[in-house]
Amino acid sequence: MPKIFESVIGTNITIGTFLICIIAAVAAGFLISILYKATHRKESVSQSYIMSIVMLPGIVSVIILLINDTSKALGLAGAFSLVRFRSVPGDPKDIAYIFFAMAAGVSCGLGYITFAAIFIIILSAVMLVLNAFKYGMPDTSSMTLKITVPENLNYQGLFDSILDENTTSWHLKRVKTVDFGTLFDLVYSIELKNNVDQKKFIDSLRTLNGNLNVTLILYKYDDQIYAK
Known part of the structure; x- marks a missing residue:
């Protein structure tokens, strides 16, 4: 397997790999927020929700990096990310974007930057095509x-x-x-x-x-x- 598809994290986390993972996660959140705005042009969007999407991958990646047990890290990150929807009814598509941002954050937190980039590109392309053709819109x-x-x-x-x-x-x-x-x-x-x-x-x-x-x-x- 080419090295670009391998995790950038070795046996020990260094300052360099930590910064690479966090910067990649924040960049992923920013790209996902752009996609969210592009697919909601005719709807009002919440600035706080947009900011949350930008922040979430970085937060999840930090939790993954700092907690050695991946399963515990995923559970904790999921609890933090979905707490907003426990009290406020959310649109199913908005919740899906939360999971989208979480998945990108997990990939970056585990050091698989290339996989995160490919994942974002493919899912973004699919979402843009579905939105352009108004897929699923009722009559x-x-x-x-x-x-x-x-x-x-x-x-x-x-x-x-x-x-x-x-x-x-x-x-x-x-x-x-x-x-x-x-x-x-x-x-x-x-x-x-x-x-x-x-x-x-x-x-x-x-x-x-x-x-x-x-x-x-x-x-x-x-x-x-x-x-x-």
Whole structure:
């Protein structure tokens, strides 16, 4: 096997090998953070999460280097890296990036710098291709629809035809009176087709509800009051 595929760590850890491993791990974290930003261009990203991705491989590599027992080092590094997701619900892809950064850190911590570089290049290329082709993107968007209607309007079945035309599925989640009973708020859970013009969809609903409020909300930004 060529020497570039061998571990840079010998029987004893020197200052030189320690610095090589840490610098390589930090560089790996930086590259993974760039990949994360590239695959989340249309989404808001957290600066703290980006910084965590940069730091994580370096932290994991230090733990691997300083603890002789590799299994114990991996367990400790995993506990530290996933502590954030024990209290805050995380996107599965975000958690996968945590494991990505951990794997790069472990490779660097064990001294296999070349393997870490190849691993990052291959997985980054795969992620960029999948993101470019929008692999796995659903044909619909899960949304919450709130329609306000006057009290004298019989809303039962009124919006069914419009909902059937523009969604793949829908159901009425809640009906609530507002403004001392003068209005009704209807809350629907819908699977809106991605090719639907949302403005035209809302306008068609407004022609039936007396031009009162119509609100369309993505599930993850849904106001908690609608779920109560």
